[in-house]
Amino acid sequence: MHPLFRRSLAAALTTALACTAALAQAPAAWPTKPIRLVVPFSAGGANDLMARAAAEGASKTLGQPIIVENKPGGGTTLGADLVSKAAPDGYTFLVSAAGVISNSMIKKSMPYKDADLTPVAMIGLAPSVILVPADAPYNTLKEFIAASRKSDGFHWATAGTGSTPHFVAGVLQTKYETKLDIVPYKSGSESITAVLGKQVEATSEASIVAIPYLRSGKLKALADTWTARISAYPDLATATEQGYGDLRIAHWAGVHAPRNTPPAILDKMAAAIDAAMKTPEIASRLKGMGIEPIGGTRAAFVQFVDEERARLGAVVKATGMKDE
Incomplete structure:
Protein backbone atom coordinates (compact mmCIF):
# COMPACT_ATOMS: atom_id res chain seq x y z
CA MET A 1 0.00 0.00 0.00
CA HIS A 2 1.34 3.41 -0.96
CA PRO A 3 2.37 5.42 2.14
CA LEU A 4 0.25 8.41 1.10
CA PHE A 5 -2.85 6.20 0.68
CA ARG A 6 -2.16 4.50 3.99
CA ARG A 7 -2.01 7.88 5.75
CA SER A 8 -5.23 9.01 4.07
CA LEU A 9 -7.01 5.81 5.09
CA ALA A 10 -5.82 6.18 8.67
CA ALA A 11 -7.05 9.77 8.77
CA ALA A 12 -10.41 8.73 7.37
CA LEU A 13 -10.78 5.97 9.96
CA THR A 14 -9.85 8.37 12.75
CA THR A 15 -12.46 10.87 11.58
CA ALA A 16 -15.10 8.13 11.30
CA LEU A 17 -14.36 6.88 14.81
CA ALA A 18 -14.55 10.44 16.20
CA CYS A 19 -17.91 11.00 14.54
CA THR A 20 -19.21 7.66 15.87
CA ALA A 21 -18.10 8.60 19.40
CA ALA A 22 -19.72 12.02 19.12
CA LEU A 23 -22.97 10.48 17.95
CA ALA A 24 -22.89 7.98 20.81
CA GLN A 25 -22.52 10.81 23.33
CA ALA A 26 -25.12 13.11 21.77
CA PRO A 27 -28.79 12.55 22.69
CA ALA A 28 -31.24 11.41 20.05
CA ALA A 29 -34.02 13.76 18.95
CA TRP A 30 -35.16 14.28 22.52
CA PRO A 31 -37.91 14.01 23.59
CA THR A 32 -39.62 11.25 21.66
CA LYS A 33 -41.97 10.07 24.44
CA PRO A 34 -43.70 11.43 27.58
CA ALA A 126 -43.58 31.36 47.10
CA PRO A 127 -42.06 33.79 49.62
CA SER A 128 -42.39 32.72 53.23
CA VAL A 129 -44.63 34.98 55.32
CA ILE A 130 -44.26 35.45 59.08
CA LEU A 131 -47.72 35.02 60.61
CA VAL A 132 -49.15 35.93 64.02
CA PRO A 133 -52.70 36.09 65.44
CA ALA A 134 -54.82 38.90 64.00
CA ASP A 135 -54.98 40.69 67.35
CA ALA A 136 -51.29 40.35 68.21
CA PRO A 137 -49.91 43.56 69.75
CA TYR A 138 -47.02 43.85 67.26
CA ASN A 139 -47.32 44.98 63.65
CA THR A 140 -43.74 44.81 62.38
CA LEU A 141 -40.90 42.34 62.54
CA LYS A 142 -38.93 44.74 64.75
CA GLU A 143 -41.75 44.91 67.28
CA PHE A 144 -42.09 41.10 67.26
CA ILE A 145 -38.38 40.56 67.91
CA ALA A 146 -38.33 43.16 70.69
CA ALA A 147 -41.41 41.63 72.33
CA SER A 148 -39.84 38.16 72.29
CA ARG A 149 -36.78 39.48 74.11
CA LYS A 150 -38.87 41.14 76.83
CA SER A 151 -40.71 37.89 77.63
CA ASP A 152 -39.68 34.32 78.29
CA GLY A 153 -39.69 33.88 74.54
CA PHE A 154 -42.34 33.05 71.96
CA HIS A 155 -43.49 29.63 70.78
CA TRP A 156 -42.84 29.22 67.05
CA ALA A 157 -44.59 26.46 65.09
CA THR A 158 -42.76 24.56 62.35
CA ALA A 159 -43.74 21.78 59.96
CA GLY A 160 -40.97 19.62 61.43
CA THR A 161 -37.20 19.62 61.62
CA GLY A 162 -35.61 21.13 58.53
CA SER A 163 -38.86 22.61 57.23
CA THR A 164 -38.90 26.11 55.79
CA PRO A 165 -40.45 27.62 58.98
CA HIS A 166 -37.66 25.96 60.96
CA PHE A 167 -35.05 27.77 58.85
CA VAL A 168 -36.90 31.08 59.19
CA ALA A 169 -36.85 30.63 62.97
CA GLY A 170 -33.18 29.65 62.84
CA VAL A 171 -32.23 32.90 61.13
CA LEU A 172 -34.33 34.94 63.57
CA GLN A 173 -32.64 33.20 66.51
CA THR A 174 -29.03 33.25 65.35
CA LYS A 175 -28.87 36.50 63.39
CA TYR A 176 -31.31 38.70 65.29
CA GLU A 177 -31.38 37.25 68.82
CA THR A 178 -35.08 36.50 68.73
CA LYS A 179 -36.16 34.37 71.69
CA LEU A 180 -38.08 31.46 70.18
CA ASP A 181 -39.12 28.05 71.47
CA ILE A 182 -39.50 25.74 68.45
CA VAL A 183 -42.69 23.64 68.43
CA PRO A 184 -42.63 21.03 65.63
CA TYR A 185 -45.91 19.98 64.06
CA LYS A 186 -46.50 17.41 61.32
CA SER A 187 -47.49 19.91 58.65
CA GLY A 188 -47.86 23.56 57.79
CA SER A 189 -51.63 23.34 58.14
CA GLU A 190 -51.24 22.17 61.74
CA SER A 191 -48.90 25.09 62.40
CA ILE A 192 -51.46 27.54 61.00
CA THR A 193 -54.15 25.99 63.21
CA ALA A 194 -51.88 26.42 66.23
CA VAL A 195 -51.46 30.14 65.50
CA LEU A 196 -55.19 30.59 64.93
CA GLY A 197 -55.86 28.89 68.26
CA LYS A 198 -53.13 30.93 69.97
CA GLN A 199 -51.33 27.80 71.09
CA VAL A 200 -48.19 29.40 69.66
CA GLU A 201 -47.30 33.03 69.00
CA ALA A 202 -46.11 32.67 65.41
CA THR A 203 -45.09 30.61 62.43
CA SER A 204 -44.19 31.21 58.79
CA GLU A 205 -45.85 29.76 55.74
CA ALA A 206 -45.75 29.99 51.95
CA SER A 207 -47.47 33.06 50.52
CA ILE A 208 -49.92 30.91 48.58
CA VAL A 209 -51.15 29.45 51.90
CA ALA A 210 -50.89 32.67 53.93
CA ILE A 211 -52.69 35.16 51.67
CA PRO A 212 -56.24 33.78 52.11
CA TYR A 213 -55.86 34.06 55.91
CA LEU A 214 -54.56 37.62 55.54
CA ARG A 215 -57.33 38.73 53.22
CA SER A 216 -59.97 37.27 55.54
CA GLY A 217 -58.42 39.00 58.54
CA LYS A 218 -57.87 35.75 60.42
CA LEU A 219 -54.09 36.24 60.67
CA LYS A 220 -51.65 39.14 60.57
CA ALA A 221 -48.45 39.20 58.49
CA LEU A 222 -45.25 40.80 59.80
CA ALA A 223 -42.90 40.28 56.85
CA ASP A 224 -42.28 38.62 53.52
CA THR A 225 -38.98 36.79 53.94
CA TRP A 226 -37.80 36.96 50.32
CA THR A 227 -36.08 39.79 48.46
CA ALA A 228 -39.12 41.33 46.76
CA ARG A 229 -42.71 42.03 47.69
CA ILE A 230 -45.34 39.45 46.80
CA SER A 231 -47.10 40.38 43.56
CA ALA A 232 -50.48 39.30 44.95
CA TYR A 233 -49.99 41.07 48.29
CA PRO A 234 -47.73 44.09 47.62
CA ASP A 235 -48.59 45.98 50.82
CA LEU A 236 -46.51 43.57 52.90
CA ALA A 237 -42.93 44.80 53.39
CA THR A 238 -40.04 42.39 53.05
CA ALA A 239 -37.76 41.55 55.95
CA THR A 240 -34.94 43.21 53.98
CA GLU A 241 -36.92 46.45 53.74
CA GLN A 242 -37.40 46.31 57.50
CA GLY A 243 -33.67 45.99 58.11
CA TYR A 244 -33.33 42.19 58.34
CA GLY A 245 -31.47 41.38 55.14
CA ASP A 246 -30.20 37.98 56.29
CA LEU A 247 -33.74 36.66 56.44
CA ARG A 248 -33.97 35.25 52.91
CA ILE A 249 -36.09 32.10 52.92
Missing part, protein backbone atom coordinates in the same frame (compact mmCIF):
# COMPACT_ATOMS: atom_id res chain seq x y z
CA ILE A 35 -41.56 12.89 30.35
CA ARG A 36 -42.08 12.14 34.04
CA LEU A 37 -41.87 14.98 36.58
CA VAL A 38 -41.63 13.59 40.13
CA VAL A 39 -42.96 15.89 42.88
CA PRO A 40 -41.75 14.86 46.36
CA PHE A 41 -44.85 16.39 48.00
CA SER A 42 -48.57 15.71 48.07
CA ALA A 43 -50.82 17.27 45.44
CA GLY A 44 -52.18 20.76 46.00
CA GLY A 45 -49.24 22.47 47.70
CA ALA A 46 -47.05 25.26 46.34
CA ASN A 47 -44.40 22.87 44.99
CA ASP A 48 -47.03 20.75 43.24
CA LEU A 49 -48.80 23.76 41.73
CA MET A 50 -45.54 25.15 40.36
CA ALA A 51 -44.67 21.73 38.94
CA ARG A 52 -47.98 21.49 37.12
CA ALA A 53 -47.64 24.99 35.68
CA ALA A 54 -44.14 24.17 34.45
CA ALA A 55 -45.31 20.87 32.98
CA GLU A 56 -48.17 22.55 31.16
CA GLY A 57 -45.97 25.17 29.53
CA ALA A 58 -42.87 23.06 28.87
CA SER A 59 -44.86 20.25 27.25
CA LYS A 60 -46.06 22.67 24.57
CA THR A 61 -42.48 23.73 23.82
CA LEU A 62 -41.10 20.18 23.82
CA GLY A 63 -44.01 18.58 21.94
CA GLN A 64 -44.46 15.74 24.44
CA PRO A 65 -46.72 15.24 27.46
CA ILE A 66 -45.12 15.88 30.86
CA ILE A 67 -46.71 13.69 33.52
CA VAL A 68 -46.63 14.95 37.11
CA GLU A 69 -46.22 12.15 39.64
CA ASN A 70 -46.51 12.87 43.38
CA LYS A 71 -44.14 10.88 45.61
CA PRO A 72 -44.32 12.45 49.09
CA GLY A 73 -42.38 11.14 52.05
CA GLY A 74 -39.17 11.45 54.01
CA GLY A 75 -38.97 15.22 53.72
CA THR A 76 -38.51 14.94 49.90
CA THR A 77 -36.06 12.01 50.15
CA LEU A 78 -38.48 9.41 48.75
CA GLY A 79 -39.06 11.25 45.48
CA ALA A 80 -35.50 12.50 45.22
CA ASP A 81 -34.10 8.99 45.70
CA LEU A 82 -36.37 7.65 42.98
CA VAL A 83 -35.08 10.25 40.50
CA SER A 84 -31.44 9.85 41.58
CA LYS A 85 -31.62 6.18 40.57
CA ALA A 86 -33.54 6.73 37.32
CA ALA A 87 -31.91 6.35 33.92
CA PRO A 88 -30.18 9.61 32.88
CA ASP A 89 -32.01 9.71 29.57
CA GLY A 90 -34.07 12.88 29.99
CA TYR A 91 -37.37 11.18 30.75
CA THR A 92 -37.37 11.48 34.56
CA PHE A 93 -36.90 14.75 36.46
CA LEU A 94 -37.36 15.84 40.07
CA VAL A 95 -39.25 18.94 41.14
CA SER A 96 -36.78 20.01 43.79
CA ALA A 97 -37.17 22.20 46.86
CA ALA A 98 -35.04 23.51 49.72
CA GLY A 99 -35.24 20.11 51.43
CA VAL A 100 -33.36 18.54 48.53
CA ILE A 101 -30.50 20.89 49.38
CA SER A 102 -30.65 20.67 53.18
CA ASN A 103 -31.57 17.04 53.87
CA SER A 104 -27.99 15.79 53.72
CA MET A 105 -27.02 18.46 56.27
CA ILE A 106 -29.51 17.41 58.94
CA LYS A 107 -30.33 13.73 58.40
CA LYS A 108 -28.24 10.93 59.90
CA SER A 109 -28.35 8.90 56.71
CA MET A 110 -29.38 9.48 53.12
CA PRO A 111 -30.34 6.95 50.40
CA TYR A 112 -28.51 8.96 47.75
CA LYS A 113 -25.72 11.54 47.46
CA ASP A 114 -26.25 15.20 46.61
CA ALA A 115 -24.05 14.70 43.55
CA ASP A 116 -26.52 12.12 42.20
CA LEU A 117 -28.85 14.97 41.22
CA THR A 118 -28.00 17.72 38.72
CA PRO A 119 -29.62 21.19 38.78
CA VAL A 120 -31.58 21.96 35.62
CA ALA A 121 -33.84 24.99 36.05
CA MET A 122 -35.69 27.21 38.48
CA ILE A 123 -39.48 27.17 38.24
CA GLY A 124 -40.62 29.72 40.79
CA LEU A 125 -41.02 30.49 44.47
CA ALA A 250 -38.66 30.99 50.35
CA HIS A 251 -40.66 27.93 49.36
CA TRP A 252 -39.09 27.40 45.94
CA ALA A 253 -39.44 24.80 43.22
CA GLY A 254 -36.80 23.88 40.69
CA VAL A 255 -35.96 20.90 38.52
CA HIS A 256 -33.13 18.41 39.03
CA ALA A 257 -32.16 15.48 36.82
CA PRO A 258 -30.28 12.23 37.44
CA ARG A 259 -26.51 12.66 37.28
CA ASN A 260 -24.99 12.10 33.81
CA THR A 261 -28.09 13.26 31.93
CA PRO A 262 -26.66 14.74 28.69
CA PRO A 263 -26.06 18.52 28.91
CA ALA A 264 -27.92 19.09 25.65
CA ILE A 265 -31.07 17.63 27.21
CA LEU A 266 -30.62 19.67 30.39
CA ASP A 267 -30.28 22.87 28.38
CA LYS A 268 -33.34 22.09 26.28
CA MET A 269 -35.42 21.32 29.37
CA ALA A 270 -34.23 24.50 31.10
CA ALA A 271 -35.18 26.57 28.05
CA ALA A 272 -38.64 24.98 27.94
CA ILE A 273 -39.28 25.74 31.63
CA ASP A 274 -38.02 29.30 31.20
CA ALA A 275 -40.42 29.77 28.29
CA ALA A 276 -43.27 28.36 30.39
CA MET A 277 -42.62 30.83 33.21
CA LYS A 278 -42.64 33.69 30.72
CA THR A 279 -45.96 32.65 29.17
CA PRO A 280 -48.37 35.48 30.12
CA GLU A 281 -51.25 33.17 31.02
CA ILE A 282 -49.15 30.93 33.28
CA ALA A 283 -47.24 33.82 34.86
CA SER A 284 -50.47 35.70 35.62
CA ARG A 285 -52.09 32.61 37.13
CA LEU A 286 -49.12 31.88 39.42
CA LYS A 287 -48.78 35.49 40.55
CA GLY A 288 -52.47 35.62 41.37
CA MET A 289 -51.97 32.72 43.79
CA GLY A 290 -48.96 34.30 45.48
CA ILE A 291 -46.30 32.42 43.52
CA GLU A 292 -43.55 34.28 41.69
CA PRO A 293 -42.57 32.65 38.35
CA ILE A 294 -38.80 32.73 37.86
CA GLY A 295 -37.44 30.49 35.09
CA GLY A 296 -34.01 31.55 33.83
CA THR A 297 -30.99 29.68 32.53
CA ARG A 298 -29.46 26.45 33.78
CA ALA A 299 -26.35 28.37 34.87
CA ALA A 300 -28.49 30.74 36.93
CA PHE A 301 -30.15 27.83 38.73
CA VAL A 302 -26.80 26.17 39.43
CA GLN A 303 -25.67 29.43 41.04
CA PHE A 304 -28.90 29.66 43.05
CA VAL A 305 -28.49 26.08 44.34
CA ASP A 306 -24.88 26.77 45.38
CA GLU A 307 -25.92 29.94 47.22
CA GLU A 308 -28.90 28.20 48.84
CA ARG A 309 -26.68 25.36 50.02
CA ALA A 310 -24.26 27.82 51.62
CA ARG A 311 -27.04 29.91 53.19
CA LEU A 312 -28.95 26.95 54.63
CA GLY A 313 -25.75 25.24 55.69
CA ALA A 314 -24.80 28.26 57.78
CA VAL A 315 -28.17 28.11 59.57
CA VAL A 316 -27.81 24.38 60.24
CA LYS A 317 -24.35 24.91 61.71
CA ALA A 318 -25.37 27.91 63.82
CA THR A 319 -28.45 26.20 65.27
CA GLY A 320 -27.18 22.63 65.48
CA MET A 321 -30.28 21.55 63.53
CA LYS A 322 -30.51 17.76 63.33
CA ASP A 323 -33.29 15.42 62.32
CA GLU A 324 -33.33 12.82 65.08
